[in-house]
Amino acid sequence: MNYFNLPLEDWTNWFVNDWLLPNFSGFFDAISAVLASFVDAVTNTLLFFPAEVIALIFILLSWFFAGRGVAVFSLLGFIYLGAVDVWIESMQTLSIVLVSTMISVLLGVPVGILAAANAKVERAVRPVLDFMQTLPIFVYLIPAILLFGLGGVPAVIATFVFATPPAVRMTNLGIKQVSEDVIEASRAYGATSKQLLLKVQLPLALPSIMAGVNQTIMLALSMAVVASMIGAPGLGSIVLNGISQVNVGLGLTGGLAIVVLAIMLDRITQGIGQKL
């Protein structure tokens, strides 16, 4: 099959080392600084309040959106986080998850809306999403470090790439699922396209969009361990620590904390989706 030689390796290396880095390192440094201060601000806020206050907020959120059972689970979960002494790491992970989810949603939902409104956009977006979801993370992990430095920022970028597709897809799907009759009725009452989108399609698509947000958060959490390999602090580094020392117990301690956060965030966002 080797009909001709494709120097993709050389091209990519040239592109990254000889063009992208020399010409745009200032630009990427600026993005990096902004994102870093954002992540730090969220982490510091979460760590500023006593653990009990944060726990209480999440327990109340669980109760309100997901019911008493989940609230009890959250309570036990937070007691676990405290008891195995991983509070700081949990908040570091949580802040990376929150920031990358926020960016994913801010960029993903509008793209999903555009894709639902315009078949051409959808055709263009689809392969990009496939690419983002299937390209092995480690392929862009190192370029992310070269561009953004070590730490929370490349982790946010990598998580964004991996976790955005469901936000786009579910938004697209949700809007398309709004039934023709409803749209016709709105049009008949004289709704403009803007009104139609904001007052009819988006509200009706909200459960689906929230399902997308939920998936985004789950994917973001699943990146925690990978993120720690590029220097992001948090629960992932506890797991990585456990793995490289063959310390099964330590690995499980950190891993369970990720599960606790995941289940809690999953139930809360699911609950929000259903309540809306």
Added chain:
Amino acid sequence: MKKSVLTLVTTSAVLAALTACGENEDVDGLSDEVDDGDDNGGQEEIAFGVTPWTSTVPPTEVAAIVVEEMGYDTAQTEADAGNVYTGLSGGDLDVFMDGWFPVHDNYIEQYEDTIEKTALSYDDAEAGWVVPEYMDDIDSIEDIQGEEDSFGNEFYGIEEGASVTEVNDDVIEEYELDMTQVNSSEGGMIAESMRLMESEEPVAFYGWRPHSKFYELDIKIIDDDRGFFDDDEVHVVTNNELADQAPDVYEFLSNWSMDIDEIESMIVEIEEEGRDAREVAEEWVEENRDEIDEMIPEDE
């Protein structure tokens, strides 16, 4: 260079390491399943553990060629150090050509009943803190004292939990440096250092030889007057049962020794010139036939 960094991190992926057993089709030849009474079937498989470190590849390939010449099949399974030692202990792996001591002492202690250091490969592996050559004023770790600011108060290490990670923390404490160690992975550390070296900024990270980065980057290992980083010894580590299962392989490996320079020269050929590792190793075996023959046990 980037290519090696990419391959490194791709392979050093701990996740990959965790699933490596599942992915590697060779694993169904687990050594303990293979010997079912057939004393010298000639089809036994010798499984080599391979860590993502560049230093592991050349000796593993050379040893694999020789072991194949002796009539065995070979398999190579990639995993990170912890998992390689676990695999050796459980018998899934037979040989690891790149055991670093005293860095890996903890694994030997943990699995002392099932694995053993079989041969000393070389004893002059340097390791320590590394800075770029352009930092003229920094020649020892002590020189960093008072200059931590310019380094952004950060030192770059390899993975969280690696034994040397603790050593680096001890160094920071003992020299009273106002620095924090940032841990990621070998590839992450090198990529970050390269990024900073691009603009000739100060950077300090952990380095060791043999490693091709010493050919690609202008960097130096700086002095450590307090003896944290003595030269390391590299040993061949094998599963205890290898001596019974494949006595000739065991004897060959216990005679094993290889110069650090030879290994580095092979690393450079593989990484710099992008040559096939097996090919480079075959060439080396051809050129150093005498040396190899001395390690191979006489027939009967």
